[in-house]
Amino acid sequence: MSYDDPVDYPPSEMPLLLAASLQDHLMTASNDLERLQRLLDDACVVLMDGFHGTAAQLGDIIDYGYEISPDLQIVRQGLYRTVTALQFQDMATQLIEHTNKRLRNCADQIAREALGDDDPDGAAVYDDTPMKPNPVTQDEVDSGSVELF
DSSP states (O other): OOTTOGGGSOGGGOOHHHHHHHHHHHHHHHHHHHHHHHHHHHHHHHHHHHHHHHHHHHHHHHHTTOOOOHHHHHHHHHHHHHHHHTHHHHHHHHHHHHHHHHHHHHHHHHHHHHHOOOSTTSOOOOOOOOOOSOSOOOOSOOSSOOOOO
16 A cells, blocks of 8 residues: 555545645645746737737828738738637636636645644635536637637
């Protein structure tokens, strides 16, 4: 029997070191997801700034009365289609947040099972909110509407 395999033990008999290790891994994964969210947010700010800057330049060209060539029309349409790709940020944010909640919930459950309630009143504080299996039903970025919740 291996002490590294949580399946070998009922939750109430899981060794404390194993429980602490599992909880640490879950919290590390949760922290990594939070860092990924910050990186994604920063990248989307840069994308939006680039989009708005380029759209403004195209608008200036159109406002000056220049005739829009078919090639420039294609560029403009392509630029506006990039907004669809920014839907990715919304979907990814929802998935990251959902997964992060699940990881933290698992870490809390491990702590409760291994260490018991540490609240003086005997009731541990944790988020036991039931979660949908998947908050985002789309699995690709395509033009059209995005289901937000």
